[in-house]
Amino acid sequence: MTNLSVLDLVPVRSDQTSGDAVASSLRxxxxxxxxxxxxxxxxxxxxxxxxxxxxPPVLIAMLAGATRRIRVGSGGVMLPNHAPLVVAEQFALxxxxxxxxxxLGIGRAPGTDQVTSWALRHGAGGVSDDNVTxxxxxxxxxIAMMDAGGVGVRVQGRTHVLHATPRATGVPQIWLxxxxxxxxxxxxxxxxxxxxxxHFSGSGTAEALDLYRSQFRPSSDPDGLREPRTFLTVNxxxxxxxxxxxxxxxxxxxxxxxxxSGRLLQAQELVEEAEKRELTPDEQHLVDAMAQRWVVGxxxxxxxxxxxxxxxxxxxxxxxxxxxxxxxxxxxxxAPLREETLRLxxx
Numbered sequence: 001m002t003n004l005s006v007l008d009l010v011p012v013r014s015d016q017t018s019g020d021a022v023a024s025s026l027r028x029x030x031x032x033x034x035x036x037x038x039x040x041x042x043x044x045x046x047x048x049x050x051x052x053x054x055x056p057p058v059l060i061a062m063l064a065g066a067t068r069r070i071r072v073g074s075g076g077v078m079l080p081n082h083a084p085l086v087v088a089e090q091f092a093l094x095x096x097x098x099x100x101x102x103x104l105g106i107g108r109a110p111g112t113d114q115v116t117s118w119a120l121r122h123g124a125g126g127v128s129d130d131n132v133t134x135x136x137x138x139x140x141x142x143i144a145m146m147d148a149g150g151v152g153v154r155v156q157g158r159t160h161v162l163h164a165t166p167r168a169t170g171v172p173q174i175w176l177x178x179x180x181x182x183x184x185x186x187x188x189x190x191x192x193x194x195x196x197x198x199h200f201s202g203s204g205t206a207e208a209l210d211l212y213r214s215q216f217r218p219s220s221d222p223d224g225l226r227e228p229r230t231f232l233t234v235n236x237x238x239x240x241x242x243x244x245x246x247x248x249x250x251x252x253x254x255x256x257x258x259x260x261s262g263r264l265l266q267a268q269e270l271v272e273e274a275e276k277r278e279l280t281p282d283e284q285h286l287v288d289a290m291a292q293r294w295v296v297g298x299x300x301x302x303x304x305x306x307x308x309x310x311x312x313x314x315x316x317x318x319x320x321x322x323x324x325x326x327x328x329x330x331x332x333x334x335a336p337l338r339e340e341t342l343r344l345x346x347x
Contacts, residue, residue, distance in 0.1 A: 012267050103175060251269045261286075
Protein backbone atom coordinates (compact mmCIF):
# COMPACT_ATOMS: atom_id res chain seq x y z
CA MET A 1 0.00 0.00 0.00
CA THR A 2 1.22 3.46 -0.90
CA ASN A 3 1.81 5.74 2.12
CA LEU A 4 -0.45 8.79 2.13
CA SER A 5 0.04 12.39 3.24
CA VAL A 6 -2.01 15.59 2.91
CA LEU A 7 -1.41 18.97 1.25
CA ASP A 8 -3.76 21.79 2.28
CA LEU A 9 -4.15 25.22 0.68
CA VAL A 10 -6.86 26.09 3.25
CA PRO A 11 -9.49 26.83 0.58
CA VAL A 12 -12.11 29.49 1.24
CA ARG A 13 -15.62 28.76 -0.04
CA SER A 14 -18.31 31.33 -0.85
CA ASP A 15 -20.07 30.44 2.44
CA GLN A 16 -16.94 30.82 4.59
CA THR A 17 -14.91 33.50 6.36
CA SER A 18 -11.16 33.10 6.76
CA GLY A 19 -11.80 31.87 10.30
CA ASP A 20 -14.22 29.24 9.02
CA ALA A 21 -11.65 28.02 6.49
CA VAL A 22 -8.94 27.70 9.14
CA ALA A 23 -11.34 25.91 11.51
CA SER A 24 -12.26 23.39 8.80
CA SER A 25 -8.57 22.75 8.09
CA LEU A 26 -7.90 22.11 11.78
CA ARG A 27 -10.66 19.51 11.75
CA UNK A 28 -9.29 18.02 8.54
CA UNK A 29 -5.81 17.70 10.09
CA UNK A 30 -7.27 15.90 13.10
CA UNK A 31 -8.98 13.44 10.74
CA UNK A 32 -5.68 12.85 8.91
CA UNK A 33 -3.93 12.32 12.24
CA UNK A 34 -6.51 9.79 13.41
CA UNK A 35 -6.43 7.90 10.11
CA UNK A 36 -2.64 7.43 10.11
CA UNK A 37 -1.60 9.81 7.33
CA UNK A 38 2.17 10.44 7.29
CA UNK A 39 2.35 14.25 7.13
CA UNK A 40 0.17 17.34 6.72
CA UNK A 41 1.61 20.27 4.79
CA UNK A 42 0.21 23.77 4.20
CA UNK A 43 1.05 25.98 1.25
CA UNK A 44 2.03 29.65 0.99
CA UNK A 45 -0.17 31.70 -1.33
CA UNK A 46 -0.95 35.40 -1.06
CA UNK A 47 -3.78 37.74 -2.10
CA UNK A 48 -6.00 34.93 -3.41
CA UNK A 49 -9.73 35.09 -2.54
CA UNK A 50 -10.08 31.28 -2.47
CA UNK A 51 -6.93 30.47 -0.44
CA UNK A 52 -6.32 31.26 3.25
CA UNK A 53 -2.87 29.61 3.49
CA UNK A 54 -0.88 32.84 3.58
CA UNK A 55 1.44 32.09 6.50
CA PRO A 56 2.67 28.48 6.89
CA PRO A 57 4.47 28.90 10.26
CA VAL A 58 1.35 30.32 11.93
CA LEU A 59 -0.82 27.56 10.48
CA ILE A 60 1.72 24.86 11.38
CA ALA A 61 1.73 25.98 15.03
CA MET A 62 -2.06 25.69 15.15
CA LEU A 63 -2.14 22.37 13.30
CA ALA A 64 0.61 20.76 15.37
CA GLY A 65 -1.12 21.88 18.56
CA ALA A 66 -4.41 20.33 17.39
CA THR A 67 -2.89 16.94 16.46
CA ARG A 68 -0.89 14.24 18.24
CA ARG A 69 1.28 12.21 15.89
CA ILE A 70 1.27 13.40 12.29
CA ARG A 71 4.23 15.37 10.90
CA VAL A 72 3.25 18.96 10.07
CA GLY A 73 5.07 21.22 7.65
CA SER A 74 5.17 23.69 4.80
CA GLY A 75 4.46 22.85 1.23
CA GLY A 76 6.11 25.23 1.09
CA VAL A 77 7.67 28.38 2.45
CA MET A 78 8.53 30.56 -0.56
CA LEU A 79 12.00 31.51 0.59
CA PRO A 80 12.57 34.54 -1.71
CA ASN A 81 9.69 36.26 0.13
CA HIS A 82 11.43 36.07 3.51
CA ALA A 83 14.72 36.74 5.25
CA PRO A 84 16.46 33.37 5.82
CA LEU A 85 17.00 34.10 9.53
CA VAL A 86 13.27 34.68 10.06
CA VAL A 87 12.42 31.33 8.44
CA ALA A 88 15.12 29.58 10.48
CA GLU A 89 13.85 31.12 13.73
CA GLN A 90 10.23 30.21 13.00
CA PHE A 91 10.94 26.59 12.20
CA ALA A 92 13.54 26.12 14.90
CA LEU A 93 10.90 27.17 17.45
CA UNK A 94 8.31 24.89 15.87
CA UNK A 95 10.73 21.96 16.05
CA UNK A 96 11.54 22.81 19.67
CA UNK A 97 7.83 22.85 20.54
CA UNK A 98 6.93 19.72 18.53
CA UNK A 99 10.17 17.71 18.30
CA UNK A 100 10.38 15.20 15.48
CA UNK A 101 7.15 16.37 13.86
CA UNK A 102 8.12 19.41 11.78
CA UNK A 103 8.93 19.53 8.04
CA LEU A 104 10.28 22.62 6.30
CA GLY A 105 9.47 22.46 2.60
CA ILE A 106 11.15 25.32 0.72
CA GLY A 107 10.15 26.73 -2.67
CA ARG A 108 11.53 29.38 -5.00
CA ALA A 109 8.33 30.70 -6.62
CA PRO A 110 6.64 33.90 -5.35
CA GLY A 111 3.29 32.20 -4.67
CA THR A 112 1.41 35.32 -5.65
CA ASP A 113 0.87 38.09 -8.20
CA GLN A 114 3.50 40.69 -9.09
CA VAL A 115 2.01 43.47 -6.96
CA THR A 116 1.81 41.31 -3.83
CA SER A 117 5.28 39.96 -4.56
CA TRP A 118 6.58 43.53 -4.58
CA ALA A 119 4.84 44.24 -1.25
CA LEU A 120 6.34 41.12 0.31
CA ARG A 121 9.88 41.78 -0.86
CA HIS A 122 10.09 45.57 -0.78
CA GLY A 123 7.32 46.88 1.46
CA ALA A 124 9.39 46.52 4.63
CA GLY A 125 12.67 47.32 2.89
CA GLY A 126 14.24 44.08 4.06
CA VAL A 127 14.47 41.89 0.97
CA SER A 128 14.76 42.24 -2.80
CA ASP A 129 14.45 40.43 -6.13
CA ASP A 130 18.07 39.32 -5.67
CA ASN A 131 16.67 36.76 -3.23
CA VAL A 132 15.67 34.60 -6.19
CA THR A 133 19.21 34.74 -7.56
CA UNK A 134 20.67 33.88 -4.16
CA UNK A 135 18.15 31.11 -3.45
CA UNK A 136 20.78 28.30 -3.17
CA UNK A 137 22.82 30.37 -0.71
CA UNK A 138 19.74 31.19 1.35
CA UNK A 139 18.79 27.51 1.57
CA UNK A 140 22.25 26.83 3.02
CA UNK A 141 21.84 29.73 5.46
CA UNK A 142 18.50 28.49 6.78
CA ILE A 143 19.88 24.99 7.36
CA ALA A 144 23.05 26.28 9.05
CA MET A 145 21.20 28.72 11.30
CA MET A 146 18.96 25.98 12.68
CA ASP A 147 21.91 23.75 13.56
CA ALA A 148 22.81 23.57 17.27
CA GLY A 149 26.20 25.11 16.49
CA GLY A 150 24.71 28.06 14.63
CA VAL A 151 26.47 29.83 11.76
CA GLY A 152 29.26 32.39 11.75
CA VAL A 153 28.50 35.71 10.05
CA ARG A 154 31.33 38.15 9.40
CA VAL A 155 30.35 41.80 9.93
CA GLN A 156 32.76 44.74 10.10
CA GLY A 157 35.79 42.50 10.42
CA ARG A 158 34.40 40.35 13.22
CA THR A 159 32.70 36.96 13.15
CA HIS A 160 29.40 36.74 14.99
CA VAL A 161 27.54 33.50 15.63
CA LEU A 162 23.85 33.40 14.79
CA HIS A 163 21.54 30.81 16.33
CA ALA A 164 17.94 30.42 15.17
CA THR A 165 17.06 29.29 18.72
CA PRO A 166 19.24 29.25 21.86
CA ARG A 167 19.51 25.52 22.61
CA ALA A 168 18.40 23.39 19.68
CA THR A 169 18.23 19.63 20.19
CA GLY A 170 16.93 18.82 16.72
CA VAL A 171 16.14 20.37 13.35
CA PRO A 172 13.12 20.13 11.06
CA GLN A 173 13.36 17.86 8.04
CA ILE A 174 14.21 20.02 5.02
CA TRP A 175 12.61 19.39 1.61
CA LEU A 176 13.07 21.31 -1.63
CA UNK A 177 9.94 21.80 -3.71
CA UNK A 178 9.53 22.71 -7.34
CA UNK A 179 7.52 22.57 -10.56
CA UNK A 180 10.53 22.72 -12.90
CA UNK A 181 13.94 21.06 -13.10
CA UNK A 182 15.69 23.89 -11.18
CA UNK A 183 14.88 22.63 -7.68
CA UNK A 184 15.41 19.02 -8.80
CA UNK A 185 19.03 19.87 -9.71
CA UNK A 186 19.57 21.87 -6.53
CA UNK A 187 18.12 19.18 -4.26
CA UNK A 188 20.30 16.56 -5.96
CA UNK A 189 23.40 18.74 -5.58
CA UNK A 190 22.75 19.40 -1.87
CA UNK A 191 21.66 15.86 -1.01
CA UNK A 192 18.19 16.98 0.09
CA UNK A 193 14.81 15.28 -0.35
CA UNK A 194 12.77 16.69 -3.22
CA UNK A 195 9.08 16.98 -4.15
CA UNK A 196 7.74 17.90 -7.59
CA UNK A 197 4.43 19.81 -7.62
CA UNK A 198 2.55 17.29 -9.75
CA HIS A 199 -0.78 18.55 -8.36
CA PHE A 200 -0.07 21.98 -9.86
CA SER A 201 1.79 21.21 -13.05
CA GLY A 202 0.69 17.73 -14.08
CA SER A 203 3.50 17.54 -16.64
CA GLY A 204 7.26 17.20 -16.47
CA THR A 205 7.06 15.06 -13.33
CA ALA A 206 8.93 12.05 -14.67
CA GLU A 207 11.69 14.19 -16.15
CA ALA A 208 12.20 16.15 -12.90
CA LEU A 209 12.27 13.03 -10.73
CA ASP A 210 14.63 11.23 -13.12
CA LEU A 211 16.95 14.25 -13.09
CA TYR A 212 16.91 14.38 -9.29
CA ARG A 213 17.68 10.70 -8.92
CA SER A 214 20.38 10.58 -11.58
CA GLN A 215 22.27 13.61 -10.23
CA PHE A 216 21.77 12.99 -6.50
CA ARG A 217 24.87 13.37 -4.31
CA PRO A 218 24.72 11.93 -0.78
CA SER A 219 24.78 14.59 1.93
CA SER A 220 28.12 15.26 3.62
CA ASP A 221 26.26 15.60 6.94
CA PRO A 222 26.57 12.35 8.97
CA ASP A 223 22.84 12.57 9.69
CA GLY A 224 21.96 13.61 6.16
CA LEU A 225 20.36 11.78 3.26
CA ARG A 226 22.33 8.92 1.71
CA GLU A 227 19.93 8.10 -1.12
CA PRO A 228 17.37 10.10 -3.13
CA ARG A 229 14.06 10.62 -1.36
CA THR A 230 10.96 11.98 -3.03
CA PHE A 231 7.20 11.65 -3.25
CA LEU A 232 4.31 12.70 -5.45
CA THR A 233 1.57 15.31 -4.96
CA VAL A 234 -1.85 15.06 -6.60
CA ASN A 235 -5.29 16.68 -6.37
CA UNK A 236 -7.89 14.19 -5.14
CA UNK A 237 -11.64 13.92 -4.66
CA UNK A 238 -13.07 10.64 -3.39
CA UNK A 239 -16.77 9.93 -2.82
CA UNK A 240 -18.94 6.82 -2.53
CA UNK A 241 -19.52 6.85 -6.32
CA UNK A 242 -17.65 8.20 -9.33
CA UNK A 243 -20.53 10.57 -10.16
CA UNK A 244 -20.55 12.05 -6.65
CA UNK A 245 -16.79 12.57 -6.82
CA UNK A 246 -17.06 14.37 -10.16
CA UNK A 247 -19.71 16.69 -8.72
CA UNK A 248 -17.59 17.45 -5.66
CA UNK A 249 -14.56 18.21 -7.84
CA UNK A 250 -16.35 20.80 -9.99
CA UNK A 251 -15.96 23.89 -7.71
CA UNK A 252 -12.19 23.55 -7.53
CA UNK A 253 -11.95 22.78 -11.24
CA UNK A 254 -13.78 26.03 -11.98
CA UNK A 255 -11.45 27.92 -9.64
CA UNK A 256 -8.48 26.50 -11.53
CA UNK A 257 -10.20 27.40 -14.82
CA UNK A 258 -10.39 31.04 -13.70
CA UNK A 259 -6.75 30.95 -12.63
CA UNK A 260 -5.59 29.46 -15.95
CA SER A 261 -7.80 31.83 -17.95
CA GLY A 262 -6.59 35.00 -16.24
CA ARG A 263 -10.02 35.82 -14.84
CA LEU A 264 -10.73 37.62 -11.59
CA LEU A 265 -10.54 35.04 -8.82
CA GLN A 266 -13.36 34.65 -6.31
CA ALA A 267 -14.07 32.50 -3.27
CA GLN A 268 -14.67 28.87 -4.26
CA GLU A 269 -18.26 28.21 -5.30
CA LEU A 270 -20.45 25.60 -3.63
CA VAL A 271 -21.28 22.51 -5.69
CA GLU A 272 -24.78 23.72 -6.58
CA GLU A 273 -23.43 27.15 -7.58
CA ALA A 274 -20.76 25.58 -9.77
CA GLU A 275 -23.28 23.35 -11.51
CA LYS A 276 -25.18 26.43 -12.72
CA ARG A 277 -22.16 27.71 -14.64
CA GLU A 278 -22.33 27.35 -18.42
CA LEU A 279 -18.96 26.66 -20.04
CA THR A 280 -17.88 27.21 -23.61
CA PRO A 281 -16.56 24.17 -25.49
CA ASP A 282 -12.99 25.41 -24.99
CA GLU A 283 -13.55 25.90 -21.25
CA GLN A 284 -15.10 22.46 -20.92
CA HIS A 285 -12.14 20.95 -22.75
CA LEU A 286 -9.72 22.62 -20.31
CA VAL A 287 -11.76 21.48 -17.29
CA ASP A 288 -11.84 17.90 -18.61
CA ALA A 289 -8.09 17.96 -19.26
CA MET A 290 -7.37 19.13 -15.71
CA ALA A 291 -9.69 16.50 -14.23
CA GLN A 292 -7.83 13.79 -16.12
CA ARG A 293 -4.68 14.64 -14.15
CA TRP A 294 -6.51 14.47 -10.82
CA VAL A 295 -7.58 11.45 -8.79
CA VAL A 296 -11.39 11.61 -8.90
CA GLY A 297 -13.72 8.72 -8.21
CA UNK A 298 -15.03 6.06 -5.86
CA UNK A 299 -12.65 4.54 -3.27
CA UNK A 300 -11.74 1.64 -5.55
CA UNK A 301 -11.20 3.93 -8.55
CA UNK A 302 -9.19 6.47 -6.57
CA UNK A 303 -6.98 3.97 -4.78
CA UNK A 304 -6.16 2.24 -8.06
CA UNK A 305 -5.22 5.61 -9.58
CA UNK A 306 -3.00 6.50 -6.61
CA UNK A 307 -1.21 3.16 -6.66
CA UNK A 308 -0.73 3.45 -10.43
CA UNK A 309 0.78 6.94 -10.02
CA UNK A 310 3.11 5.73 -7.27
CA UNK A 311 4.25 2.82 -9.43
CA UNK A 312 4.68 4.96 -12.55
CA UNK A 313 6.90 7.49 -10.76
CA UNK A 314 8.65 5.05 -8.43
CA UNK A 315 7.56 6.60 -5.12
CA UNK A 316 6.28 4.97 -1.94
CA UNK A 317 4.36 8.03 -0.71
CA UNK A 318 1.67 10.19 -2.33
CA UNK A 319 0.58 13.53 -0.89
CA UNK A 320 -3.07 14.22 -1.74
CA UNK A 321 -4.54 17.70 -1.92
CA UNK A 322 -8.21 17.01 -0.99
CA UNK A 323 -9.99 19.50 -3.23
CA UNK A 324 -13.63 18.44 -2.81
CA UNK A 325 -16.09 21.30 -2.58
CA UNK A 326 -19.13 21.55 -0.33
CA UNK A 327 -22.89 21.51 -0.76
CA UNK A 328 -25.31 24.31 0.07
CA UNK A 329 -26.18 24.13 3.77
CA UNK A 330 -22.80 22.77 4.91
CA UNK A 331 -21.65 24.04 8.32
CA UNK A 332 -19.21 26.83 7.32
CA UNK A 333 -16.49 25.79 9.80
CA UNK A 334 -16.36 22.29 8.33
CA ALA A 335 -15.38 20.55 5.09
CA PRO A 336 -17.16 17.18 5.21
CA LEU A 337 -16.44 16.22 1.60
CA ARG A 338 -12.73 16.89 2.08
CA GLU A 339 -12.81 14.75 5.25
CA GLU A 340 -14.67 12.07 3.29
CA THR A 341 -11.87 11.98 0.70
CA LEU A 342 -9.32 11.20 3.42
CA ARG A 343 -11.54 8.61 5.10
CA LEU A 344 -12.46 6.74 1.92
CA UNK A 345 -8.87 6.55 0.71
CA UNK A 346 -7.90 4.45 3.72
CA UNK A 347 -11.19 2.59 4.26
